[in-house]
Amino acid sequence: MDAFLISAAILIAVLVGAAVGWAAGAARARDMLRTRVATAEAEGSATRAQLEHQTRLYRDLLAQARTDHAAREERERREQSVLRALAPVQDTLTSMQAKVDTLERDRQEQFGALAEQLRRAHESDEALRATTESLAGALRSGATRGVWGETQLRRVVEAAGLTRHIDFDLQASTDTDAGAGRPDMIIRLPGDKAITVDAKVPLDAFLEATALPVTATGDQAAQRRRLMAAHVRAVRAHVDALSKKTYWAGVSSSPEFVVCFLPSESLLATALDEDPTLLEYAFGRRVALASPVNLWAVLKTVAYTWTQQDVSTEARALFDLGTQLHERLGALAGHSNDLRRAIERTVDSYNRFVGSLESRVLVTARKFPGIDETRLEALQAPPVVDASPRRFTAPEMLDDVPSAESAAAVADLGDLRSRLAVDGE
Template sequence: MEYVIVGVLGLALGLLLLLWQRGRWLAENARLTQQVAGLSAQLEQETHQAEAKQALLREAEQHLADAFNALSAQALARNNQAFLDLARQNLAVFQEAARGDLAARQQAVESLVKPLAEELAKLAGQTQSLEKARAESHGQLSEQLKGLLSAQQDLRGETGRLVNALRRPEVRGRWGEVQLKRVVEMAGMLDRCDFYEQEVAADGKRPDMLVRLPGGKTLVLDSKAPVAAFLEAAEALDDGARGRALERFAQHVRTHIQQLSQKAYWEQFEDAPEFVVMFLPGESFFSAALQQDPALIEYASERKVILATPTTLLALLKAVYYGWRQESLADNARQVSELGAQLYERLAKLGEHWASVGKNLGQAVKAYNEATGSLESRVMVSARKFEELHVAPEGKKLPELNPVEQAPRALQLVEGQGSDTRFPSLS
């Protein structure tokens, strides 16, 4: 509808601009036409004056002829031809002067009228171009308006079909569940499979969704919000009918809150918080109900029902998702602690074996040093006497037997080593 209003305003503004420009052109045309008419009248007046002068000349010629006729026939006969010739000469000169003046005036008038005629021709061409452009713009605007009207009719038809479909309770319930599932997907809870749809309680009551909370808790959600009256308000043709439908919608929401409170889902599921979340599938539903019944939030809270829109439910599920992440991190920390304890125990056992190896190496060094001392003091002393007696082969000397001075480094084991050694818990 807004596009139609904008299109109509644009058409009206274009028509006003065209009418204003056309008025200017008509005023300019009238001014130029009036100026041409004035110049034409002036030309006609001067033409009449020239004709009057010619008439006067003809009348003067007639008077001269009559005067000459009054003279004696003899004198007239002698001088008639001479006077007539002179008169003709004078008349020719006068007529020539009159013709030159008339031609000059006509040329001056034409020099004034010609630019006006050219401007009028240009104005006529511009008027035709503007009229053509206006017709094309009007045609395009008409096509756009037709397109907008067609789109609006299609949208109205789709809206009507949607409203008719949502009048069916099972369709409304399924639509609410779909909206609920979309919010869960956006919160990241779908991939973790932390929610359950259409689960039946022990007494046959069925909530729309259960969200598993960290620590084995369960959060109950209901999406069967009564929206039929709200849809009737959307189809209402006047404010009175719309207001009455919205009042019924708020009353239906209050009644549904009372029914959820009586069902007491938190008593049907173990470790469930003592409240149930009532999901409204759109922000407009919540605002309309709250506008008609400002105390609706307090009423629901007193009955252990929390009203949630897609926005608030998304925030709630994001918090639950964060709790699950913290739970997962805690589980990982416990596993790391257990693995650390196992690794520590194995390192302690390896340390014991390593200390045993060092101890054995120390005993071997001690035995080697004792054997070396005995060999040096008892055997090698007697053997070196062969060198003094020059009995030993040349170039062959008995080596010096030195004891091993370095002992294996003792391994410092942590107190409490053994099978009972554990890392402190990280949980």
């Protein structure tokens, strides 16, 4: 009994303890649940706030994305529009780029060709410099200078159209009061006239002066001026020497001067630059200074004069032939007039013969006894010639007084004869 009570008491105590423990656990569970609910609500509020924030951000990002997309589409549209507008420019740029590429290739090729030409020009300059130095050294010899001057003179004369031994002679001897002379050239002129030419020229001072640059300064400039002055003095001395030789006196019908030929334009131009009175000085001594250009012009005039002389000679021969033909036509006209008269006399005699035959012979024959008249009637008398020879009507074929046209023609021929006579003189 007691054990039962104890067990019951223990069971009750356990149940009460369990109930109390459950109640205490339930209270704690409620507190924990309440705490968790509060925490969950707080977390939910925070999550909602964060979600709302994320939503707003998403909406903002979506709006920005839409704006960016619209802007990108607008930009692409504008870019396409610009590209379409710039399509011709693109084509032009493409074409220009192709041309630039071509020009660049051509430039490279031309640059290479130019470099090659410059190299060759440098080589040519070196060769020319060596040749010039050699020529300058050779021209310091008097004999070489003379040959060079004569060669240049002959080239100028032949370029003007003159022929050796016909229009000019080289190294022909002349006799003057100053003694025997030998000008380098004698140029023949129409009318048995001539001009003497000398081709020797002083070159030493000129060659030394030209070796110095024109832009030289200081001592070189002073040396160049001294050499140019020496060149002028040498030309003056040569003019004096030519004046004393009086070449013109040894040539028949020659103007009283001699031509001093300077084989280079610079020889005369430099001397005149240094001394402008040089030409007057030479003219006063009957010496004409001539460079290749002005001498060629003079010789071309001489060649033209020879041509006109030949034309005048041919015209004179043609005039003589025309005069002779005119005279022979007159003689032929006289013979033709005699022939016409003879033909007229023959026709007149023939017609008289026909008249005598018809009016006398045949009439008498018909009266002759024993002749068959039918046969006589069958005979036909020859016809009478009524036509007469045609007379000449051209003034040249008439032997009467000449007409006005023929008189004018004769006057023109007389004028032509007088002009030809004047040209011949």
